[in-house]
Amino acid sequence: MGDDRDAIRPEVPPSGTGCVECEAEGSWWLHLRRCAECGHIGCCDDSLNRHATRHAHTSGHPVIQSFEPGEDWFWDYRTAAFIDGPLLAPPRSHPVTQPVPGPAGRVPADWQRLLDD
Numbered sequence: 001m002g003d004d005r006d007a008i009r010p011e012v013p014p015s016g017t018g019c020v021e022c023e024a025e026g027s028w029w030l031h032l033r034r035c036a037e038c039g040h041i042g043c044c045d046d047s048l049n050r051h052a053t054r055h056a057h058t059s060g061h062p063v064i065q066s067f068e069p070g071e072d073w074f075w076d077y078r079t080a081a082f083i084d085g086p087l088l089a090p091p092r093s094h095p096v097t098q099p100v101p102g103p104a105g106r107v108p109a110d111w112q113r114l115l116d117d
Contacts, residue, residue, distance in 0.1 A: 007063040007076070008036040013089045014067065018103055019043040021051040028106040030115065032067035032094055035059070036074060036085060041067055041094075046115065047101075053077070068100070069093040 019029045019042050029043030033052035038061055042052030052064055062077045065088060072092070074085040094102070101107045108114065 006037075007061065008074075008085050008088075009038070010086045010088050012037070012039040014039045014091060015041045017041070017091070017094045017098060019047075019049070019051050021054075022047075022049060023103075025049075026106065028101055028103065028108070028111070030101045033064040033075075034067040034088065035061045036063040036065050036088065037061040039089075048114065067093050069096045 014034050016023070019032060020040060022029050022043055027049060029047040029049070031044040031046060032041055033044050034041055035052070035055060038059065040055050040059070042055045043049055045053055056062055056064065056077045063074055063083070063085070065074045065085060066072065070093070074083045076083045098104070099107070101111055
């Protein structure tokens with residue numbers, strides 16, 4: 001894995017408004033994270049599937065940014081620390097109308113219990 005200049009590509013747009021893998025599997029997520037290098041949107045480590053971390057490990061893309069409205073923090077898996085980063089290409093979050101957890105219609109009524117297991 002390279003330095004931050006290699007790991008953050010501000011011009012790359014996000015892959016969509018939801019977790020790529022959860023969308024493909026018909027699953028759901030708690031919060032979303034954006035790969036700062038390729039724009040992949042994955043679910044956070046508090047979600048059932050932890051696709052953002054899985055993407056970082058399999059792709060070698062070490063930096064993510066929150067994809068939640070009002071959040072702009074970056075996380076570097078190499079150092080396990082928050083870092084500063086530039087503005088990324090819009091959109092910078094999922095739509096504010098998208099529920100958390102999401103997406104609408106796929107979140108089970110007992111979602112909190114499922115995440116506690």
